[in-house]
Amino acid sequence: MKNREVSLKSIKDSWLDTTEDNPFxxxxxxxxxxxxxxxxxxxxxxQKEGIEQAKKKGKFKGRLKKYTTSHSGMNHAIELYQQGDKTVKEICEITRVSRSAFYREIKERENKQSIN
Known part of the structure; x- marks a missing residue:
């Protein structure tokens, strides 16, 4: 408030005075x-306590994933990526998949292949 030179002075409540001339x-x-x-x-x-209790009851599962393994746009994006003739930017524009989600999905699939 001081940086913006804003003060508050109440007409009814004398204690509510944030002007510079008031020491209080x-x-x-x-x-x-x-x-x-x-x-x-x-x-x-x-909020944290409520989430912990809901998890114990099995009612809180967190945010749902937008791109599941059956998501056609993500699957098409992966196919285009594997073909290798388009850039990631072009793939994301064509499939309307976010770049961060696309990279995350590629990383997950690579990790699954290295495990198997």
Whole structure:
């Protein structure tokens, strides 16, 4: 707030005054930011606990994969890649598969082949 030269002064509540001429203002801003930070950490902690409990019950499985092994666009992209006549950029534009997902899928398939 100080960097942007913003202050807050309440008409009804005399304690809510963050102008520079009020010695209490720096303390008030520090306390408000501390409470905000505390509240955010509590939310994250409760969320983490909830996810752990849901996992124990088998109800939380995480984010679903967009590109499964039966995804036609990804399979077509892999086929084009194996043919070797197109660049990765062209393949991703043709198949509408994201570049990061494409590279991730190639890496996964290479790891599976090296295991077998």
């Amino acid at each position: 203002s720096e303390f008030l801003v520090t306390v408000m930011s501390g409470l905000s930070q505390y509240e955010r950490k509590m939310i994250k902690m409760l």
